[in-house]
Amino acid sequence: MSTAVAAREQEPDYLSSKKGIASWLTSVDPKRVAVLYLAAILTFFAVGSVLAVLLRVETMSAGRAMLSASAYDRLFSMHGAIMVFLVLVPAFPAVLGNFFVPMMVGARGLAFPRLAVVGFRLYAAGAVLALVAAALNGSDASWTLAVPYSLHAGIGATVLAAGIALVALSSILTALNLVVTVQKMRAPGLDYRRLPLFVWGMLAVSLVQLFASPVLAATMLLLVAEKTISLGLFDPSLGGDPVLYQHLFWFGVHPILYGTVIGAMAVVSEILATFTRREVSGHRFVAGSLIALALLAFLGWGQHLFAGGLSVYATLVFSALGLLVAIPAVVIVVNWLATLKGGSIAFETPMLYALGVIVLLTIAGLANLFLMAPAVGVYLRGTAFESAALHYLLGGAALFGFLGGLHYWWPKMFGRGYNETLARAGFALLFIGFNLAFLTQFALGSRGLAGASYDFAADFQALQLVSSIGGFALVAGVLLVLVVLGMGLAERERAPKNPWGSASYEWLAASPPVEDNFAVELVMERGPYDYDLASDEELSDAGSEEPAVAATPTE
Amino acid sequence: MENQTEPSLLLPAQLSTIAPQVDSLYHALLWSSVVVSVAVVAAMLFFAWSYRRRPGVKAEPSGENWPLQVGAILGGAAVVLVTFFSGWGGFITAAQAPDDSVAIRVRADAWAWQFEHPNGLTEENEVHVPANVPVRLVMSSADVAHSFFVPDFRVQQVIEPGSFSSVWFEAVERGSDAAASDTVADRVLYSTRATCGEYCGARGDETAWSPNGGHATMSAAIHVQHEQDYRAFVARGPALPCRQPDGTCGIGGECSAEESGGCLFTSKTCSACHQNQADRPQLVGPTLYGAWGHEQPLSDGTTVAVDESYVRQSILQPASQIAQGFPNVMPTIPLTDREVTALVAYIQSLHPSE
């Protein structure tokens, strides 16, 4: 080990290099930015979950329980908006992407570190606007702010729309940064054939966010203008066209929603490789499928207009285009299964989440086929069935994927582990609770329960109760998980550098990493999944220092 | 296909002709989904367990496995094609109403459904429909988007304000009782419910929980009748006003169209602009007394005969032909066909009796 490297290894890690709140708020280290995002996202996740509990309390039984109808409307609208725009959309690229994409391409940092900070500030401003909207009695215009309802809604909806516009602008900057980082900052030897699947996935998510978010931002700005200075573009009573709003909104949001699931797929692929100790089967095909999903996602927005506003022929075309995503989705799931076959599989918490995502994603994808087949789709649209399908994707596949990623990289991010038994219990509670809460909703929707219903006929009673019990179990699970991870931070013992024995590049760094990620410049001589080429030392879960071998300077 | 007229575990009763088709697609999707997800989960658990980590056993190197990739792509393509084609059959039928449908006009607003039968009979939050006859709904919304959703019929259609949308269904008879030979206008075979499938808000107070107090309770009862009973029900017609014994206008009793028209002429505010008596000053609009049968010069220089079609046109679309010398200020007053007919009859009667 050269002395230069040894000296750098004494460097403090990114968490302790500078102290104080100000050092966090002004830091241009993408890892710190990612941690800020994480803190904000977890906070909003908690808020969104509390709102969900209130919804489940109200719908536990028919008739009025505790909320007024308009309170229920505001709560579910804010629940959806917060969960989607403030939690899930930034979760993958802004937390896991900003932190790990540079590390996984062997770079010292993002291409544009200050842009990441601007991105976070825009997100924070958007989040503050969402809170202001909540303080102004919230918005009851549903999370889609559908016109013309949202035009009649109060000032809360206007402020919320402005907040969403800012969050969308922030996504653009995050995405741009990640694309350039992947394209231009790869360490020598890391060509596209070797690129880790997580990085491929972040590239796909970034493409989606880069080109869909501007449309969402423009649409939200137009909505704000419509509500404040009455432009007359959307309001039918002024000659505007509400269906135009639906087209613009879904052109932007449909791909963005796909992006969240692509993010989860990226994380799951990474976890599977590590816990089976082998490359994901059909690596190139999985990578290609992630990109294909991103591109096809831009063709599917018409799905949201099936029941109104589309001609029969347009429905036909959109149905065909929207269904095409099934091809890459199936390729990915099949290759995941093939990865298990022949692996050397361990079952620590991240792996449980990954397996959970496979189950939830399969159910979700199949459920969406019901919505997509027009003959049953027009019947089920807008019902609890649709709500179940969207929760399987967002609260199921996407959030379980995020949580899996968090458990997987937690030791690297914070240098501390967590209690494995309790973490597994948390997963079990979440998984069982989730399925109780939302499998029931499939049945309720099939039987004709319309969505957004604060009240319902007595024959839906029994299933709604089961669903609510599941919802409460879920929230208990979330609390348990947060406590377990939080307690982990307080542990004295440092996490090992490579607790899961992964061959992937980010585990070569110290836990937590130093400010510019690696103490040395990496030259990639093997792929991130070449377990047979990786040295024992690289794979060992001992010690929190970088192994000497990784630090041996070549020539 | 046989209709299942009682609800099953997962689906409501099948009370329309398309319900069995929708349900067979639903079941096909359901069973294939169950099979696929069980297969996926079983494969996952089986592999995960068989290849659990054992000391000294390394993971096999993973490869490209072309047959697997081709298979997966073909499998995905099969999912696409099967869903696409099976999803369509029923939809085309569902999209096109047969020509001989009974057309009912539906007006939705927050939070009520108003139905108008072809002859102008209107009903609020309930509607009578014939069994075994296709019924086509032509729907509009006065405020926000709503969606007409009848689970038992398996139909749903969003109604965006600013345009019309339509949907059709054919209700079946429930049970096996043959059509009764007599005709009873009030006899209902069975009732089902339409609810609102698109979020549309609610009142802030308790009343949101009472019928039609908000989106969740926005519903209408659908009463299905034998066709001849339905015809009888509708034939009672919209209640047109008549002169009551005390000389005022009101609902009740029977009278000529002309008499109803006279009542409507005041109640629908025509009399605010049109004089209906001789030797009285002209108001904002042309005096209608004695107008029938005359030639009327129009603002575009042509003249028309004041006859049935011109009067009808003038009432339904006031701006289409403007009487010369008059401003184009006559509003389009919402009227049912029967009301227009009554008004026309009344206007025709406005002339000196010979």
Added chain:
Amino acid sequence: MSAESASASASPRWLAPQYETAAQQYEAAKLGTWLFVAQAILFFGAVFAAYGVFRVGHPEAFGAGSLQLNKWVGGASLIVALAAAWMGALAVRSAQLGKRDEVARWLGVALLLGVAFLVLVGVDVGACASRGLLPGAHWSPRHLVGLAAPVPYMSTFFGVYFAMIGLHALYVLGGIGWLAWVLVRANKGDFSKDYWNPVEMAGLHWAFVCAVWVFAYPLLYLV
């Protein structure tokens, strides 16, 4: 896995720590700027889509609407926009040649032309406003050009017009801000024959800002 020790040789002041080489930094900046331009096309795409939908739906209203706009003021704004883009390009050229004071001069002119552009657009907007040619609920047309009475849906044309002009003006302001920041740095002497990335990127973006008007102008003014 192998590693290289961190290069100890002194790197130029302007080379950001995350980059290995100047070429890498330059290429990253270039790609980033192009991507930014590409996403902005979609941003404006939303309004252009609205234009298309209403245009197809109400062609007469759009004809009648564009008749009301002052083609000369609009044409002048187009020329100013083109000139501004050109000045941006000259600034980049001077930067590449290392002529520092020329950079600042061209940037300054480009910036002023940007402001002039906003003023011209503002003049036209003001003219519309004074005649009640305002969108949506504020529609109260007076003194129509070449029309006896307003055509139905004309107010929608003005809705699109104001949306397009408004979003573009916001965007121009952003572009001006970017130029101004580069101008300040140019005056501080941050750029040299070896390093002019920010000038080039701002110039590239500025060209796009102006190019949007090249598309918007004929659609709005000439139909």
